[in-house]
Amino acid sequence: MSWQPPTSATSGPRVILGCTGSVATIKVPELARRLQERGASVVIVPTKNACHFLRCQAKVDVGPTSPNPKHHRGGSQAYVNRPERRITNNGELRGSDSEEQNSSSDQCSRCGSRSPFFRRRQLPHLLSGDVEDASLKSLYPDLNFVLDEDEWSVWGGRGDPVLHIELRDWAQLLVIAPLDANTMAKVAQGLCDNLLTCMVRAWDVTRPLVFCPAMNTHMYTHPLTMKHTAILKELGYIEVCVVSKRLACGDVGPGAMAEVDNIVNAVMQELPGAQRISHGPF
Amino acid sequence: MSWQPPTSATSGPRVILGCTGSVATIKVPELARRLQERGASVVIVPTKNACHFLRCQAKVDVGPTSPNPKHHRGGSQAYVNRPERRITNNGELRGSDSEEQNSSSDQCSRCGSRSPFFRRRQLPHLLSGDVEDASLKSLYPDLNFVLDEDEWSVWGGRGDPVLHIELRDWAQLLVIAPLDANTMAKVAQGLCDNLLTCMVRAWDVTRPLVFCPAMNTHMYTHPLTMKHTAILKELGYIEVCVVSKRLACGDVGPGAMAEVDNIVNAVMQELPGAQRISHGPF
Amino acid sequence: MSWQPPTSATSGPRVILGCTGSVATIKVPELARRLQERGASVVIVPTKNACHFLRCQAKVDVGPTSPNPKHHRGGSQAYVNRPERRITNNGELRGSDSEEQNSSSDQCSRCGSRSPFFRRRQLPHLLSGDVEDASLKSLYPDLNFVLDEDEWSVWGGRGDPVLHIELRDWAQLLVIAPLDANTMAKVAQGLCDNLLTCMVRAWDVTRPLVFCPAMNTHMYTHPLTMKHTAILKELGYIEVCVVSKRLACGDVGPGAMAEVDNIVNAVMQELPGAQRISHGPF
Ligand SMILES: Cc1cc2nc3c(=O)[nH]c(=O)nc-3n(C[C@H](O)[C@H](O)[C@H](O)COP(=O)(O)O)c2cc1C
Numbered sequence: 001m002s003w004q005p006p007t008s009a010t011s012g013p014r015v016i017l018g019c020t021g022s023v024a025t026i027k028v029p030e031l032a033r034r035l036q037e038r039g040a041s042v043v044i045v046p047t048k049n050a051c052h053f054l055r056c057q058a059k060v061d062v063g064p065t066s067p068n069p070k071h072h073r074g075g076s077q078a079y080v081n082r083p084e085r086r087i088t089n090n091g092e093l094r095g096s097d098s099e100e101q102n103s104s105s106d107q108c109s110r111c112g113s114r115s116p117f118f119r120r121r122q123l124p125h126l127l128s129g130d131v132e133d134a135s136l137k138s139l140y141p142d143l144n145f146v147l148d149e150d151e152w153s154v155w156g157g158r159g160d161p162v163l164h165i166e167l168r169d170w171a172q173l174l175v176i177a178p179l180d181a182n183t184m185a186k187v188a189q190g191l192c193d194n195l196l197t198c199m200v201r202a203w204d205v206t207r208p209l210v211f212c213p214a215m216n217t218h219m220y221t222h223p224l225t226m227k228h229t230a231i232l233k234e235l236g237y238i239e240v241c242v243v244s245k246r247l248a249c250g251d252v253g254p255g256a257m258a259e260v261d262n263i264v265n266a267v268m269q270e271l272p273g274a275q276r277i278s279h280g281p282f
Numbered sequence: 283m284s285w286q287p288p289t290s291a292t293s294g295p296r297v298i299l300g301c302t303g304s305v306a307t308i309k310v311p312e313l314a315r316r317l318q319e320r321g322a323s324v325v326i327v328p329t330k331n332a333c334h335f336l337r338c339q340a341k342v343d344v345g346p347t348s349p350n351p352k353h354h355r356g357g358s359q360a361y362v363n364r365p366e367r368r369i370t371n372n373g374e375l376r377g378s379d380s381e382e383q384n385s386s387s388d389q390c391s392r393c394g395s396r397s398p399f400f401r402r403r404q405l406p407h408l409l410s411g412d413v414e415d416a417s418l419k420s421l422y423p424d425l426n427f428v429l430d431e432d433e434w435s436v437w438g439g440r441g442d443p444v445l446h447i448e449l450r451d452w453a454q455l456l457v458i459a460p461l462d463a464n465t466m467a468k469v470a471q472g473l474c475d476n477l478l479t480c481m482v483r484a485w486d487v488t489r490p491l492v493f494c495p496a497m498n499t500h501m502y503t504h505p506l507t508m509k510h511t512a513i514l515k516e517l518g519y520i521e522v523c524v525v526s527k528r529l530a531c532g533d534v535g536p537g538a539m540a541e542v543d544n545i546v547n548a549v550m551q552e553l554p555g556a557q558r559i560s561h562g563p564f
Numbered sequence: 565m566s567w568q569p570p571t572s573a574t575s576g577p578r579v580i581l582g583c584t585g586s587v588a589t590i591k592v593p594e595l596a597r598r599l600q601e602r603g604a605s606v607v608i609v610p611t612k613n614a615c616h617f618l619r620c621q622a623k624v625d626v627g628p629t630s631p632n633p634k635h636h637r638g639g640s641q642a643y644v645n646r647p648e649r650r651i652t653n654n655g656e657l658r659g660s661d662s663e664e665q666n667s668s669s670d671q672c673s674r675c676g677s678r679s680p681f682f683r684r685r686q687l688p689h690l691l692s693g694d695v696e697d698a699s700l701k702s703l704y705p706d707l708n709f710v711l712d713e714d715e716w717s718v719w720g721g722r723g724d725p726v727l728h729i730e731l732r733d734w735a736q737l738l739v740i741a742p743l744d745a746n747t748m749a750k751v752a753q754g755l756c757d758n759l760l761t762c763m764v765r766a767w768d769v770t771r772p773l774v775f776c777p778a779m780n781t782h783m784y785t786h787p788l789t790m791k792h793t794a795i796l797k798e799l800g801y802i803e804v805c806v807v808s809k810r811l812a813c814g815d816v817g818p819g820a821m822a823e824v825d826n827i828v829n830a831v832m833q834e835l836p837g838a839q840r841i842s843h844g845p846f
């Protein structure tokens with residue numbers, strides 16, 4: 001029941017990648033894989049709102065309607081739409097279509113959408129676990145996720161591990177990319193109502209904490225953004241600055257998350273002994 | 283799927299009316315109608331807690347048990363208690379009474395109450411939409427609501443609209459009435475975990491933002507209230523001050539939301555070209 | 565429907581005991597009973613996260629599998645695992661095992677666990693009330709709890725009581741033990757999104773408010789902890805300092821909640837006329 005650090009590549013640097021409710025979270029899988037390619041062992045800790053973007057992005061990567069999707073990499077066949085039979089409450093055998101109304105746990109908790117990828121019947125091997133959790137893990141089988149729910153299900157009594165402390169002890173570096181306006185405000189003001197912000201609140205300040213803001217240019221230019229950024233830097237956290245460009249919402253201006261390459265580079269610089277990313281002319 | 287601005291009266295001034303978890307939210311329908319009478323196009327953005335008060339107030343306006351209620355104005359016949367038949371999971375035909383236990387989506391998400399007005403069976407034309415949303419829209423058919431859930435259901439992938447940005451671009455003025463202690467603290471400190479506070483965080487400060495605090499006199503006299511009010515005014519937001527009176531909770535003192543007339547007046551003053559409300563002796 | 569102050573011992577001092585999402589909340593039942601033994605009338609107001617710890621602790625106190633548990637004190641026989649029969653939706657008689665999938669309300673809302681103690685079928689006398697609430701009340705029949713949900717279910721229209729005001733008016737003293745890092749940050753910054761923090765925001769500062777921080781030593785040494793503690797003390801709140809010891813998570817250092825004896829003593833000192841706890845050599 002207790003959380004186990006990822007078993008693969010435990011010899012490489014240990015990185016926690018926090019992400020939040022910004023559109024830029026759609027780049028998190030790519031960012032995590034780039035860090036893994038550099039030898040890092042990566043655990044992703046998304047906020048609840050970040051999960052919405054991770055799920056939406058998975059649909060783009062895999063394709064929403066393909067009955068036999070080719071997964072990006074390390075893909076499993078878990079999504080193959082195979083007929084399934086279940087015993088109903090009444091003891092009858094029933095096809096899977098009729099149960100759609102009942103499988104509320106297969107919904108995205110944010111938008112309520114019922115993507116074919118969220119349906120429990122397509123994930124029979126995961127039925128016994130947490131479905132919300134299972135969904136992300138099965139959508140991205142090559143990545144490691146730890147969610148808010150895990151923190152509470154892991155602790156059942158005195159002596160049980162406290163997950164935000166375990167993770168904090170395990171990691172050599174914490175990078176929050178993207179860091180949205182809301183979580184930035186929470187961190188700057190000591191609020192900690194989820195796994196990510198609890199880890200930050202308990203962070204060992206002798207270890208690097210890298211943050212990569214990402215917000216609409218109108219949010220970014222709000223005077224409080226500068227104030228909160230200043231507090232984070234006073235705490236010793238390392239900023240990877242936003243860039244100016246056309247944002248997902250159509251507006252143009254500063255606020256976009258730095259390029260994935262630059263974030264990987266910034267992280268690697270803080271990890272002594274780790275492999276630098278090359279920007280050479282290949 | 284994307285949000286559409288209200289079609290009626292789009293030539294008049296465009297106003298967003300935010301409201302929060304204060305008892306004074308029961309006056310929001312009246313305030314919205316007054317603004318509409320002045321020619322404004324109004325979109326109401328309530329917090330989750332504000333919805334509780336809007337639902338409770340609807341019961342007062344319409345009357346909870348009337349089988350054929352006369353709605354205040356622009357009322358529909360949606361609430362008429364007509365017999366309805368449905369096919370059950372077992373393929374049987376069943377009367378509507380027996381399904382009450384299952385229609386959890388018809389409950390108020392705050393108090394769990396099951397007013398006759400929240401019952402899905404009475405809103406057959408709304409079955410396909412978001413019921414929480416539908417409830418408010420059907421309780422107040424002459425008003426426009428946008429809720430937290432809408433923000434997330436509208437965005438499904440890169441290129442989709444970001445609702446708090448769309449709304450912010452559409453509106454000429456944002457009035458928050460009532461502004462409760464909690465949302466005041468959030469706004470003053472840059473927290474933005476729902477649609478209303480995201481709009482505020484991204485607000486174009488060259489456009490007026492009017493706020494109307496409303497809180498119990500004991501909350502109001504807390505030193506932090508003054509501090510937060512000062513921050514809001516430094517940001518250029520316009521305060522419509524509280525008044526002293528006997529509050530809903532029985533206490534007497536400052537903290538009550540300003541009169542609806544005064545709020546309408548303050549809003550109209552900030553909208554050049556809009557019709558001023560008359561306080562004349564008729 | 566309206567909240568009623570605890571009927572027992574209403575002549576003694578009236579104390580509200582707030583508690584939050586810290587492991588130290590497992591000591592809250594003991595603390596409440598000690599205050600009751602000193603003649604105080606105690607109402608416990610836990611945050612949602614605090615409830616998780618109260619439920620886990622109840623399992624320890626009672627024993628999770630005993631079919632006929634001896635409850636600590638004032639225990640009831642409510643948990644005795646007796647066979648039960650229920651009429652299903654189809655009108656059939658059914659054993660209780662088959663309904664486990666449907667009784668979602670018996671789950672802990674934090675960890676999703678389904679302890680035998682949370683199962684509705686074991687609490688037939690409570691079926692008509694709020695189950696979440698009922699669970700705590702039945703797990704600790706000698707203690708009084710008021711929960712976030714109560715605040716919203718009690719208010720249905722103008723004139724109904726506002727629970728955080730009622731409680732604030734009733735109490736002579738508010739002690740928050742344990743006060744975790746998150747709620748400390750919220751209180752220091754005026755946020756009030758649940759019953760406990762609303763009471764604090766409306767607190768009558770002429771009456772004592774005692775707070776007992778409890779957090780992991782890494783959270784505790786974060787510079788914001790000192791800043792927030794200073795704000796609380798400026799507001800006139802009384803601190804019962806943390807102690808240094810081996811924490812539940814294994815770390816050693818300051819951050820542990822003060823001993824129950826010391827908290828009781830601090831509370832009694834603030835209640836004129838109340839019986840002091842003796843630390844004599846018996
Ligand atoms: C097992 C466990 C133990 C925790 N212990 C503490 C603690 O002792 N102190 C603390 O400040 N936070 C602790 N936390 C973190 C809080 O529970 C978290 O910040 C939560 O959001 C607080 O919610 P609340 O302040 O609304 O009760 C713990 C979390 C878990 C999962």
Ligand SMILES: Cc1cc2nc3c(=O)[nH]c(=O)nc-3n(C[C@H](O)[C@H](O)[C@H](O)COP(=O)(O)O)c2cc1C
Pocket residue numbers: 019020021022023024047048049050179180181182183214215216219433434437443444445474475476480
């Ligand atoms: C489609 C969509 C895109 C958003 N993009 C951003 C963003 O890029 N940056 C930001 O600060 N907030 C953004 N938000 C707002 C946050 O999601 C919102 O503040 C949320 O409450 C943050 O939650 P979290 O900080 O717990 O993840 C977006 C919201 C939506 C619905």
Ligand SMILES: Cc1cc2nc3c(=O)[nH]c(=O)nc-3n(C[C@H](O)[C@H](O)[C@H](O)COP(=O)(O)O)c2cc1C
Pocket residue numbers: 301302303304305306329330331332461462463464465496497498501715716719725726727756757758762
């Ligand atoms: C019946 C009732 C009435 C309330 N009235 C007020 C009020 O007038 N002003 C206020 O600041 N808070 C009031 N509150 C407390 C807020 O509802 C609470 O702080 C809530 O978390 C605010 O949520 P929101 O800011 O997201 O809307 C009231 C709560 C209840 C249950």
